[in-house]
Amino acid sequence: MSNVLVLGHKNPDTDSICSAISYAYLKNEMGMVAEPIRLGEVNNETLFALKTFEFDQPRLVNQVAKEASQVILVDHNERQQSAEDLNEVQVIEVVDHHRIANFETTDPLFFRAEPVGCTTTIILKLFKENGVEVPMNIAGLMLSAIISDTLLFKSPTCTPQDVEAAKELANIANIDVQKYGLDLLKAGADLSNKTLED
Amino acid sequence: MSNVLVLGHKNPDTDSICSAISYAYLKNEMGMVAEPIRLGEVNNETLFALKTFEFDQPRLVNQVAKEASQVILVDHNERQQSAEDLNEVQVIEVVDHHRIANFETTDPLFFRAEPVGCTTTIILKLFKENGVEVPMNIAGLMLSAIISDTLLFKSPTCTPQDVEAAKELANIANIDVQKYGLDLLKAGADLSNKTLED
Ligand SMILES: [Mn+2]
Ligand SMILES: [Mn+2]
Ligand SMILES: [Mn+2]
Ligand SMILES: [Mn+2]
Numbered sequence: 299m300s301n302v303l304v305l306g307h308k309n310p311d312t313d314s315i316c317s318a319i320s321y322a323y324l325k326n327e328m329g330m331v332a333e334p335i336r337l338g339e340v341n342n343e344t345l346f347a348l349k350t351f352e353f354d355q356p357r358l359v360n361q362v363a364k365e366a367s368q369v370i371l372v373d374h375n376e377r378q379q380s381a382e383d384l385n386e387v388q389v390i391e392v393v394d395h396h397r398i399a400n401f402e403t404t405d406p407l408f409f410r411a412e413p414v415g416c417t418t419t420i421i422l423k424l425f426k427e428n429g430v431e432v433p434m435n436i437a438g439l440m441l442s443a444i445i446s447d448t449l450l451f452k453s454p455t456c457t458p459q460d461v462e463a464a465k466e467l468a469n470i471a472n473i474d475v476q477k478y479g480l481d482l483l484k485a486g487a488d489l490s491n492k493t494l495e496d
Numbered sequence: 497m498s499n500v501l502v503l504g505h506k507n508p509d510t511d512s513i514c515s516a517i518s519y520a521y522l523k524n525e526m527g528m529v530a531e532p533i534r535l536g537e538v539n540n541e542t543l544f545a546l547k548t549f550e551f552d553q554p555r556l557v558n559q560v561a562k563e564a565s566q567v568i569l570v571d572h573n574e575r576q577q578s579a580e581d582l583n584e585v586q587v588i589e590v591v592d593h594h595r596i597a598n599f600e601t602t603d604p605l606f607f608r609a610e611p612v613g614c615t616t617t618i619i620l621k622l623f624k625e626n627g628v629e630v631p632m633n634i635a636g637l638m639l640s641a642i643i644s645d646t647l648l649f650k651s652p653t654c655t656p657q658d659v660e661a662a663k664e665l666a667n668i669a670n671i672d673v674q675k676y677g678l679d680l681l682k683a684g685a686d687l688s689n690k691t692l693e694d
Contacts, residue, residue, distance in 0.1 A: 398599060399601065402597045402598070406595050406609065407595070408611060409610075410607070411607040411608075412607075413604035413606060
């Protein structure tokens with residue numbers, strides 16, 4: 299049996315990458331063989347988060363059907379934002395915080411969408427519901443996603459649940475949210491980084 | 497502000513009716529003003545469950561937009577199975593156990609689908625996650641839905657989660673599952689009832 303691939307959307311942002319890594323971790327703890335992947339280049343903000351918490355980039359996969367028969371979508375559900383060959387595989391789960399559109403399955407699946415500011419706010423609930431502890435470095439990634447999607451709690455999409463989840467994750471990761479948050483958002487805005495990385 | 501209407505599918509079965517009543521109860525406990533409704537005639541099996549646990553039939557509503565601006569769908573998500581004027585209202589939540597198709601929103605929402613045998617198996621989780629106790633008579637309705645959808649645990653769609661949920665609900669409702677289950681399924685199959693009711 300091939301691995302289940304866990305993927306965020308095209309042009310991945312910090313939530314898509316960190317949700318894929320953290321949800322794949324949770325599914326592995328629950329007994330599934332799941333691998334996080336990415337559909338495109340990782341941006342500087344995300345690189346900063348990965349470096350801080352000592353993660354490698356997920357593997358770049360362009361055609362999921364060559365590698366897997368089943369996938370899990372995080373941080374998106376619309377077909378046009380997903381892998382080009384999505385219709386050749388079975389979507390067995392979705393965890394997302396966006397509107398639902400252009401999504402259809404032939405079989406029942408686990409679909410968890412909530413109107414919160416970030417996917418990892420929902421993933422934190424799923425860790426708890428399944429009695430799995432969030433490791434320190436995974437908590438750092440999940441916190442990074444919330445900071446990124448809510449612009450450090452300032453976006454209109456930010457909810458009290460996101461603020462509460464960020465607090466919990468910051469405690470686990472032992473991170474000063476305001477200080478780290480500004481550093482993370484600065485890393486994303488800093489164009490000089492781009493030159494260094496390229 | 498008008499009530500939020502909670503509705504199952506057209507040609508309602510026991511799960512659609514009992515999920516609407518029990519989820520509306522939960523939402524009311526959580527501070528929403530929600531009313532369960534039905535889109536069609538209630539069958540004999542469902543009538544037996546309602547009578548046993550002393551519930552009235554939910555109100556029959558043909559056009560939801562005349563009464564509400566927001567609705568919650570239970571036990572279905574496909575547009576053609578729902579209220580005819582569904583596109584004139586906002587779907588704010590879905591709790592379901594079917595495949596996802598012909599469903600689209602303009603805004604993020606709470607969408608909870610799981611590949612289990614019955615909607616009330618998921619609703620029981622939502623009671624627990626929100627720290628709300630299931631009252632005895634609501635537990636009886638929720639149990640009836642599981643018995644109905646899984647044909648007393650014999651259908652191929654029945655999962656260990658449905659069996660476990662039924663056990664918990666039977667304890668709360670103080671019901672002998674096998675005895676009540678056979679009576680319920682018999683009430684649904686008994687065509688002589690139909691003549692009596694009509
Ligand atoms: Mn995103
Ligand atoms: Mn996101
Ligand atoms: Mn049904
Ligand atoms: Mn059902």
